[in-house]
Amino acid sequence: MVGFDADDTLWRSEDYFHAAQAEFERIVGTYVDLDDVGARLYAIEKANIELFGYGVKGMALSMVEAAVQITDARIHARDLHRIVGLAKELLQHPVELLPGVREAVEAVARDFDIVLITKGDLFHQEKKVRDCGLAGLFRRIEIVSEKDTGTYGRLLEEFDCQAREFLMIGNSLRSDIAPVLALGGWGVHVPYHLTWAHETEAEVAADAPRLRVVEDARGIPAAVAAAAREAAALA
Template sequence: MHDRDSGRDDRGIRLVGFDADDTLWRSQDYFDAAQLEFERIVGRYVDLQDARAHERLYAIEARNIALFGYGVKGMVLSMIEAAVEITGERISASDLHRIVGLGKDLLQHPVELLPGIREAVETIAGQFDVVLITKGDLFHQEAKVRQCGFASLFRRIEIVSEKDAATYARLFEEFALQPTQFLMVGNSLRSDIAPVLGLGGWGVHMPYHTTWVHETEAVLPADADLRMRRVEAAHALPAAVRELAEASLELTDERGP
């Protein structure tokens, strides 16, 4: 990591990471719309409530993460499996083809930045080195990064299969950082905030108005209130990062060199 200012104090936070989906640009809205269409397709065969279609699809998706990973392709494969199971194998080939089409539409959807996010990232990048850390399908994530228009702000772009404590610990080693020198910005408590706080880092949680249930399942450490801030919109990110950066310096001073 390079210094923005050769005289910069390297105590405290040195690197700020950003999540991508639903932090920089819209994503879950499109997945939600695809799930509604999936339920309309399956609803031609069964009563959705009686069949517990919503819950059964999520159970299959969660079970398949270890095999397919995250992203559109894994979701579509899980939808096909769920459709066959929920309908008792009665679903037609044409309707299975419609489900495949849902995935193709998702993969081709243009990137839509969240309001004010580019300006917020630019401001933070003027004060800290910034990296992008996202998970999902490699090709799809690479395409969205290319389309976003400000990928050049990030010192590094990491597309990983999972965002857990082991992944962040590996990245800290590669970045030559202590966890206490890293702050993560993201919408997911499970993937963006809890693992980093658990390792001793810092976090800014910017919830999105809709979140996949899988990403809400998280246990935060007891001192989360000290090392995490919550903001409602991108314009508040720079101030939250500065506040935590100051807190990290105070903590360093208390502990000593």
């Protein structure tokens, strides 16, 4: 069985968050002259994750909080309203598949049961899944609040799938690769040109067993096939 991550693996996501953050820094920059606005925002986002979880709405609430703190409450209500507007724009963004994704997913689906495993806001992720045009190819679509060994263990049990027969494809070492390797599964890492600081907080050796790294989605089918051959040889 093969799992696909969604944000920044199937479709563009971090680019939009990145643009929203740049706009946030521009807004706040009209009040203060600081070069660590981004770092201050991230500190607040990180502290709020245990309450807000992942996703656009939590990001926007953290931005309101950060903007008030950073400007010592001098920020105008219209500018805070603009931050809510950034969230609305993000939530309405059309789904844009990354190059080669459609062909890669179709190719893998011909040979394996495929599932979609994504974390974040239930409502927003469901919308993107509906809009992406690939939903029908996946046997299961799992939207979870965190992607750690506990989550993957529970899902594999539900799928009735052994870890050694499971391969996860994604852009985040922290969420897609490290926990699956730790359980004894396989990984195909597809790095994305932008990665949220939070998702870089994992160490996985490039030559870790059962891990392959590909440059973009076009490399996925061959990497999956090679991993499947290796897994069959080990079985």
